[in-house]
Amino acid sequence: MAATADLGVHLVGSICGADSAPTSFRKCAAAFPRRLRRLPDGEPAHRQGFIAFQRDVISNYGAPHVLRSDWADLSPGPAIPPAEIARTLSLLPAAGIDTGYDAAALESYAAFAALKAEGVVPRATRFQVCVPPASGVMPLMADGYKAALEPVWESALLRALENVQRGIPPAELAVQIDVASEVATLEGAHYPHAAPYYPEPLLDYIVKRIVTLVDAVRPDVEVGLHICYGDIGHEHFVQPKDTGLIVELATAVFRTAKRPVTWVHLPVPKDRDDEAYFAPLKGLELGATELYLGLIHPNDEEGTQRRLKTAARVLGHSKFGVGSECGLGRTPIEEFDSIARTSTQLSSPVV
Secondary structure, eight states, X not given: OOOOXXXXXXXXXXXXXXXXXXXHHHHHHHHSTTTBSEEEOBOOGGGTTTTTTHHHHHHHTTOGGGBOSOTTOOSOOOOOOHHHHHHHHHTSOXXXXXXXXXXXXXXXXXXXXXXXXXXXXXXXXXXXXXXXXXXXXXXXXXXXXXXXXXXXHXXXXXXXXXXXXXXXXXXXXXXXXXXXXXXXXXXXXXXXXXXXXXXXXXXHHHHHHHHHHHTXXXXXXXXXXXXXXXXXXXXXXXXXXXXXXXXXXHHHHHHHOXXXXXXXXXXOOTTOOSHHHHGGXXXXXXXXXXXXXXXXXXXXXXXXXXXXXXXXXXXXXXXXXXXXXXXXXXXXXXXXXXXHHHHHHTXXXXX
């Protein structure tokens, strides 16, 4: 008999073929029936590439020179003179930059609310807004500008979160903090893109950046973590040895934040159906925090079942949900149905 996960399905953010939020909402509500406690807008159109659209943000302020000129260039880049950094910062508005996260969320929520009123989206499902920490945007920037631009982005993201929370009823809203390049930094991988531009201890600094956003989410709004090992070209920036670093990072966030974290989502590579991968999760003190394991892989129902059974055996229960390893924006459209079908078959209804 197939094992099933008790907490349904979690969607990380992006959805393949999402040309608009309404299209994505309808597609996911139908594909994952009664399985979604939260529903993102699919990050359609210009937002489909995770943080990539933030390149346009800085370019529109007349500062495209701060961007990493060639993503394939693995040189650290030249030092930037203080006068040039000051000149660059002077190009930005005194009131702060506009990241676009809030406007996109508010526009998508209007469609979400309309579809909920029609009965397309279940009444108990919340609208999920996904944002990265400011440190998570910095890999787009040339190395010499990162330290100066990070606080600019952090202030802007905090304003965006405030605008989102003013515009969406708290009982309808969930916020996900997307933690990706920070994991690469802690793993010493994908340098220089994710090389630290901040002092050690690195974990403490990264946790502060994450918790700054977590604590900006009001108590009556849900907040969760997506802890990611990357998905560029369907490859992780480094293969996780096990879930140890994820547990260390999540635990530090739980202990530092002034409010509870509602959920945490983490990846499970396709070839990891061994107990050693999941073993560190036994030390993760979840309390009321929901755990979602990204163990669903396309066209691999048998392997997915093995990973799920191993996780349940190690944890001693199936009080977790399932999902894909990362967002589905880069997933070939022809693989979506397989992911949705397996996810639904191996999880329980939650709404």
